[in-house]
Amino acid sequence: MSERVEHLRAQVGIELAGKRLDQALAQLFPDYSRSRLQQWVKEGLVTLDGVTCRPRDKVIGGEWVDLEARLEDQVECKPQAIDLDIVYEDEALILINKPAGLVVHPAAGNPDGTLQNALLHHDPELIQLPRAGIVHRLDKETTGLLVIARTPAAHKSLVEQLQAREFDREYRAIATGVMTAGGSVDEPIGRHPTQRIKMAVHPAGKEAVTHYRVLERFRAHTYLKVKLETGRTHQIRVHMAHLRYPLVGDPVYAGRLRQPAGASEQLRDALRRFHRQALHALKLGLTHPASGEWMEWETPLPEDMQQLLETLREDCQHA
Incomplete structure (x- = not known):
């Protein structure tokens, strides 16, 4: 991996007196996560x-901090010319409408041909960010909206919003069986104890909350x-x-x-x-990391789901 180095300098304000060095750094250099600054x-x-100091050492105010920020090229996958359906793009964000069949990032069995490869071709600067700026994911065969960060500051903001459950994520799904009413599922999800490719509701899993409402029977x-409160692997599929x-x-x-x-x-x-x-993934809402403005996007149902719904409606009419 190659890296680039940025030399940054700032003076510790008197209002930071008594704080740990890593806490002060988080205030002075907000583009970087606290864990990265500690490292x-x-x-x-x-x-x-x-x-040189330790992360827990206290500052007194007035000192000069010099930081040699080393930003590694985070990915080893190569850029590939893969078409992207870009819904929105500015200096901080890219919103894409992911098609079915596109893997989000390389993994065992999918070494290339992924969204990450496509993003590196679209914007080579994304190589400086973890996973080329991808902060959340959709399963290979799930379609819809994904947001990608284009700068360290945007990446930090989006990760923090995700962790604080501040993204608004709304999906459309077609389930087998006739539900009488909507509701919520609050059941932890973890790796299936015997089938490793599957997730499962499991008491030792991580908290997972899904809300659902009936649109049509x-x-x-x-x-x-x-709608998701949390974002566990396969969450909607497992809960349904x-x-x-x-x-x-x-x-x-x-x-x-x-x-x-x-x-x-x-x-x-x-x-x-x-x-x-x-x-x-029909709708996505978030606070823009640069402007602070709340923004929302929506993308229509893919053709295969639209056609299936039409066939279901026609079947009802002829029942």
Whole structure:
């Protein structure tokens, strides 16, 4: 990995007197996370009036801080010319509408051809950010909105918003079975104890909260609006399966295809051909990291989900 070095200097204000050095640094250099600043202190890259210190050492005010910020090129994947559906773009953010089939970042079995490769081709400067600025993810076959940071300050702000549950994330989903009403699921999610590719509701898992509302009912399916409080891996898919209303087409959590009794051949065929989870990240809202303005975006349902809904409606009319 290559790196670039930025030499930064600031004076400790008297209002910071008595604070730990790492706390003062977080105020003086807000573009960087506290953990990164602590690491630089430990590596001897921060001096206080020319003297190296420990993160817990106290400042008295008036000292000069010199910081040698070392920003590594964080990714080893190569830029690739992959088309991106860019919904919005400015100096701090990129919003994309991710298609089904696009993996967000390289992993075992998907070494390239990912969103991260595409982003590095679109903006080579993103190599300086962790995972090319990607701060959250969607599963490979889930479609919809994703936000990418373009600067260290934007990345820090978006990660903090995510951790504080300040993103507004709204999904559309088609579930198997007829739900009588909406509700919430507050069940922890962790790795499945025996099937490692799966997640599961598990008492030792991390807190996970999903809210859902019925938008439309069909003979044997339900169209849902889903909102996330937390963002665990496979969260909506796991929680809906836990309720025994798995998402249509989910290859991991839905089990065998259940054809509704008396379904039209058109619907039977549509369900057989729907080979991904029927899940779309429709809306995304967040505080812009540079302007502080609340911003929201919305992207329409992908064509395959629109067609499935139309087929479900036609099946209802002929029931």
